[in-house]
Amino acid sequence: MKKTFLIAGLAMGASLFSSCTQEQKKEEKKVVTVPKVAHLVDYTDFTLTSDIKHLNKNQRIMIEKMIEVSKIMDNLFWKQAYGDKDSFISSLPSDELKRYAAVNYGPWDRLQDNKPFIDGIAEKPKGANFYPQDMSKEEFEALANQDKNSLYTIIRRDVRGELKVIPYSTEYRIELEKASNLLMECSDLAKDPGLKKYLKLRANAFLSNDYFASDLAWMDMKENPIDFVVGPIENYEDKLFGYKTSFEAYVLIKDMEWSKKLAKFASFLPELQKGLPCDRKYKTETPGTDSQLNAYDVVYYAGDCNAGSKTIAINLPNDERVQEQKGSRRLQLKNAMRAKYEKILVPISEVLIDPSQRKHITFDAFFANTMFHEVAHGLGIKETITGKGTVRKSLKEHASALEEGKADILGLYMVSQLHKKGEIDGDMKDYYTTFLAGIFRSVRFGAASAHGVANMIRFNFFKSYGAFEYDNASGYYKVNYPKMEEAMNALSAKILQLQGDGDYNGVSELVKTHGKITLDLQKDLDKIDDANIPTDVIFNQGIKELGL
Known part of the structure; x- marks a missing residue:
């Protein structure tokens, strides 16, 4: 079955993007889309399965545990790509939009050059959530820490506003x-x-x-x-x-x-x-x-x-x-x-x-x-x-x-x-x-x-x-x-x-x-x-x- 997502600019609640009155919030629950330029992206469903008759009991249990680990990796990627998944998804006004956001791991359309598909969302940061959004390339280059280029660290600001390097094993x-x-x-x-x-x-x-x-x-x-x-x-x-x-x-x-x-x-x-x-x-x-x-x-x-x-x-x-x-x-x-x-x-x-x-x-x-x-x-x-x-x-x-x-x-x-x-x-x-x-x-x-x-x-x-x-x-x-x-x-x-x-x-x-x-x-x-x-x-x- 093919799923077609027709997503236009969507007005969001104050909890995420903009301030609005309670009356406006009620109205947003009624109106899922507004007449702006829409993105039409088609996905087709496909079920992932395989012949598992040859697998023994231990191997089947291992697959179940591997899927548990995979779900943890999924949530970690949400943190890297966007931030807090749960508060973002729960704030969306329709099931269709929630599904579309889940496919894209955030409010940016990955098959439309990362254009925001929700009103009030800025352009996606080039560094996703790996770096402070207000960090310049020059500031990063000036950071005197050999681990800053590591594949397994993120960059944050300390209490003084200075850049610091945090290993994944610490952050997550x-x-x-x-x-x-x-x-x-x-x-x-x-x-x-x-x-x-x-x-x-x-x-x-x-x-x-x-x-x-x-x-x-x-x-x-x-x-x-x-x-x-x-x-x-x-x-x-x-x-x-x-x-x-x-x-x-x-x-x-x-x-x-x-x-x-x-x-x-x-x-x-x-x-x-x-x-x-x-x-x-x-x-x-x-x-x-x-x-x-x-x-x-x-x-x-x-x-x-x-x-x-x-x-x-x-x-x-x-x-x-x-x-x-x-x-x-x-x-x-x-x-x-x-x-x-x-x-x-x-x-x-x-x-x-x-x-x-x-x-x-x-x-x-x-x-x-x-x-x-x-x-x-x-x-x-x-x-x-x-x-x-x-x-x-x-x-x-x-x-x-x-x-x-x-x-x-x-x-x-x-x-x-x-x-x-x-x-x-x-x-x-x-x-x-x-x-x-x-x-x-x-x-x-x-x-x-x-x-x-x-x-x-x-x-x-x-x-x-x-x-x-x-x-x-x-x-x-x-x-x-x-x-x-x-x-x-x-x-x-x-x-x-x-x-x-x-x-x-x-x-x-x-x-x-x-x-x-x-x-x-x-x-x-x-x-x-x-x-x-x-x-x-x-x-x-x-x-x-x-x-x-």
């Missing part, structure tokens, strides 16, 4: 102690030694604020049929500096057969790194070969990964030290991926892709493009060659968008190279055509999403290269396959150079010139909206849906 102590205890209980239930060790170390990390050992342990898990990605992980929410990580959780059930099929691809990373279409100095790093490719059914999302657009594949850990030692793990979320393909990607292709090329829109190509996006995070460069430190820190708030752009384009590069080697079946036209359709799907996430910005850049770059043609008469796009490959190599080289040089100004210029939706593209996105195609999914999930 009560919640993290409860989560830690639940993870310890899961560890006691686990029979798989790798999973047992990881859960114990992750429980300790919540209290110590040091996640390195648990990240290494997570990389060592090989045969466990259930998995749990949990903690402060991605830094998308911090658009001020890109330093601070957000709490999230995925509860996962491994598809052992699919995972066996995918296992061989990670071994090609060193060879593919050497062949990257860029100057030799940008590909001297050796990617870890212990990287794993696995397929899962995801049965619970919480926190950052559940906000707005939903993740369908994971590449972790993000810690460059772990990647150097162990590589990374790539998790393909099969059931969520299938939902987006059938409910969103295929309908988009029927609106925008030339009929002669629609036969090249396939789930296998969508799966491969998504999978190799995650693998491609391991390619390229992590440390700048100009002495500016890591790519992530040198590119600051632009790091995430450029990294997602790199993974997209190098993922397609990997597909093309492995196809030439005979390691991947199918017609290469399938991968290119599905890739173009995928741009239209992801660009709808908007500038508030790192993935959205990455897709805008790629669309405009490909357009300038003639990688696709647009027929004004029919309104359809048609891939120019030879030029698509040229554009792929050119954009790969550009992104790798920007990352390797730690060129903050160069990336800023790329985002400024290419990271935007043009009027022509907006007209095509409007066609998608007019066709009533959902933008993303809302999950029905939990104990009941799993039949536990």
